[in-house]
Amino acid sequence: MPTPAATLQKKLHTLRRRFIAQLPERLAQASAQWQESQASTEASARLAPVLHRFFHSIKGTGRTLGFERLAILADQGETSLSAGGTTSLARVLTALEQEVQTLTSQHPGEFADIIDHHVEFPPAPQSSTHNKQQRLIYLCDDEPEQVDQLVHHLRCFGHEAVHFTDTERFFSAVLARRPDAVIMDVHFPQGQTAGTETLESLMRLTGESIPSIVLSSYSDFHSRLSAVRAGCHGYFTKPVKPLDLILAVDEITMPAGDEPLRVLVVDDEPDAADYHTLILEQAGMAVTQVNHPADALAALERFSPDLLLVDVYMPVCSGEELASIIRQQLEHVGLPIIYLSTETDREKQISAMSAGVEAFLTKPVSPTELVSAVRLRAERLRMLRSLMSRDSMTGLYNHSTTTELINKALALGHREDSQHTLVMIDIDCFKEVNDTHGHLAGDQVIITLARLLKSRLRNSDIIGRYGGEEFVVLLKNIDVSATAELINTLRHDFSRVDYHAGQQHFRCTFSAGISHFPSQPSTEALRLTADKALYRAKHQGRNQVVTYDA
Numbered sequence: 001m002p003t004p005a006a007t008l009q010k011k012l013h014t015l016r017r018r019f020i021a022q023l024p025e026r027l028a029q030a031s032a033q034w035q036e037s038q039a040s041t042e043a044s045a046r047l048a049p050v051l052h053r054f055f056h057s058i059k060g061t062g063r064t065l066g067f068e069r070l071a072i073l074a075d076q077g078e079t080s081l082s083a084g085g086t087t088s089l090a091r092v093l094t095a096l097e098q099e100v101q102t103l104t105s106q107h108p109g110e111f112a113d114i115i116d117h118h119v120e121f122p123p124a125p126q127s128s129t130h131n132k133q134q135r136l137i138y139l140c141d142d143e144p145e146q147v148d149q150l151v152h153h154l155r156c157f158g159h160e161a162v163h164f165t166d167t168e169r170f171f172s173a174v175l176a177r178r179p180d181a182v183i184m185d186v187h188f189p190q191g192q193t194a195g196t197e198t199l200e201s202l203m204r205l206t207g208e209s210i211p212s213i214v215l216s217s218y219s220d221f222h223s224r225l226s227a228v229r230a231g232c233h234g235y236f237t238k239p240v241k242p243l244d245l246i247l248a249v250d251e252i253t254m255p256a257g258d259e260p261l262r263v264l265v266v267d268d269e270p271d272a273a274d275y276h277t278l279i280l281e282q283a284g285m286a287v288t289q290v291n292h293p294a295d296a297l298a299a300l301e302r303f304s305p306d307l308l309l310v311d312v313y314m315p316v317c318s319g320e321e322l323a324s325i326i327r328q329q330l331e332h333v334g335l336p337i338i339y340l341s342t343e344t345d346r347e348k349q350i351s352a353m354s355a356g357v358e359a360f361l362t363k364p365v366s367p368t369e370l371v372s373a374v375r376l377r378a379e380r381l382r383m384l385r386s387l388m389s390r391d392s393m394t395g396l397y398n399h400s401t402t403t404e405l406i407n408k409a410l411a412l413g414h415r416e417d418s419q420h421t422l423v424m425i426d427i428d429c430f431k432e433v434n435d436t437h438g439h440l441a442g443d444q445v446i447i448t449l450a451r452l453l454k455s456r457l458r459n460s461d462i463i464g465r466y467g468g469e470e471f472v473v474l475l476k477n478i479d480v481s482a483t484a485e486l487i488n489t490l491r492h493d494f495s496r497v498d499y500h501a502g503q504q505h506f507r508c509t510f511s512a513g514i515s516h517f518p519s520q521p522s523t524e525a526l527r528l529t530a531d532k533a534l535y536r537a538k539h540q541g542r543n544q545v546v547t548y549d550a
């Protein structure tokens with residue numbers, strides 16, 4: 001099986017071959033245009049920009065793909081065209097023809113001219129093995145008192161929990177199937193710190209540390225030090241509040257920013273666009289490309305990128321003009337834009353950046369430079385967007401963002417003829433929870449429900465906190481009965497979570513109302529009907545899921 005690096009080099013090679021294969025025709029066309037331009041002043045004025053674009057694009061893409069000699073000749077052509085040097089341009093065209101002939105006659109697979117020094121791809125990020133729905137958790141503890149309760153809570157949150165009573169069996173199980181996280185007791189009959197020593201041995205053997213949390217009946221320095229040495233991420237003294245442990249497990253297993261960064265590449269040269277797409281995709285980003293600036297606005301709407309990578313010189317509309325058009329729209333004011341160009345003149349670069357773009361990268365850009373420039377700026381936008389669009393207590397979308405996202409999903413749903421469902425969820429008798437156990441305990445319930453929804457629903461679903469103890473969820477591409485089944489399972493699991501407030505324990509339930517899209521064609525109609533169903537669920541005794549039935 002080819003390695004990822006070999007596959008990548010193969011793709012790069014295909015790009016180069018494709019670029020070279022279409023050069024003879026492009027060059028013949030340019031030569032003909034050059035001949036034609038010599039016939040009259042009108043033809044010369046008309047064809048000069050076309051020829052300029054030809055040389056410029058061969059220079060940019062040639063350099064990007066590593067054909068340095070080709071790029072130098074194209075650069076000479078561009079300069080001589082600007083200077084109006086007829087003989088030198090004819091010479092350049094001839095030299096280009098020879099160069100193209102040499103390249104096309106080379107054995108496929110070997111381009112003698114290739115400058116490969118910049119084609120060192122940065123390592124792709126480790127693909128996450130975490131399944132959003134369910135994580136595999138190993139619990140190793142020989143004291144039975146709390147184990148059942150912990151396993152029960154882990155399962156309520158949708159995790160697969162496997163319990164071991166001795167470290168040997170746990171050790172073999174980890175080698176056979178690596179868990180997403182480990183909850184480990186420290187003290188076993190064979191030693192005061194046998195649990196953490198087992199984790200340490202595993203770390204030495206496998207060369208990696210498994211996200212782990214230690215449970216201990218002791219809080220002494222020695223036990224804690226052994227946990228640190230074993231690379232543990234958390235330390236809880238028994239008795240443990242299961243909910244606190246679940247949140248800690250979530251924290252150590254939840255990959256930060258799992259969603260790939262989204263980049264829109266706008267370049268009229270498909271080969272250059274393909275090359276930059278290849279680099280960014282290799283770095284784990286999601287990329288869409290358009291080869292005509294006029295298509296960029298629709299792509300922005302459809303793809304919602306975190307960053308725009310734009311070629312500066314394009315026919316019809318330059319990168320600068322495109323950036324200005326984008327900046328005219330309020331919703332895209334903060335979108336980072338990076339220019340890519342062969343332009344090396346600093347003054348021209350600065351002037352090009354006047355439309356408020358973030359950076360100017362000169363072609364050929366090294367993969368490492370491109371990836372880090374894009375990642376830095378796209379991640380910053382992600383963070384800002386997240387702060388503005390999320391509720392600070394639960395991390396779920398706030399009211400306005402939820403509505404906006406649902407509106408967008410429905411617009412797309414109408415176009416694609418999809419069916420979605422909207423669910424309104426409200427915690428039952430929540431006032432009583434606050435009144436009896438205090439607001440902090442109430443907050444704990446809200447956070448728990450948010451966690452449950454986040455960990456059990458799909459990435460593509462929209463989960464929002466609509467206000468107070470009310471949540472709204474848009475489940476995509478699902479029908480009403482599958483939704484009812486799913487929400488009922490969540491309702492059941494939520495009702496079995498134990499909360500602790502001082503010395504008291506309590507449990508909570510929720511009610512939910514479901515409505516269907518496109519039967520209800522708008523956000524407002526969906527919300528109103530789901531609300532009616534929710535009202536019925538409350539009226540019928542709470543702790544139930546009701547589907548709206550006209």
Ligand SMILES: Nc1nc2c(ncn2[C@@H]2O[C@H](COP(=O)(O)OP(=O)(O)OP(=O)(O)O)[C@@H](O)[C@H]2O)c(=O)[nH]1
Pocket residue numbers: 426427428429430431432434438439440441442443446467468469538542
């Ligand atoms: N702890 C806490 N309480 C909140 C928050 N937001 C709203 N609340 C409380 O949530 C309670 C909502 O109560 P109600 O809407 O009367 O309904 P309920 O008691 O949940 O009863 P039913 O919905 O009829 O089952 C109010 O007491 C609010 O003060 C919050 O962020 N934290």
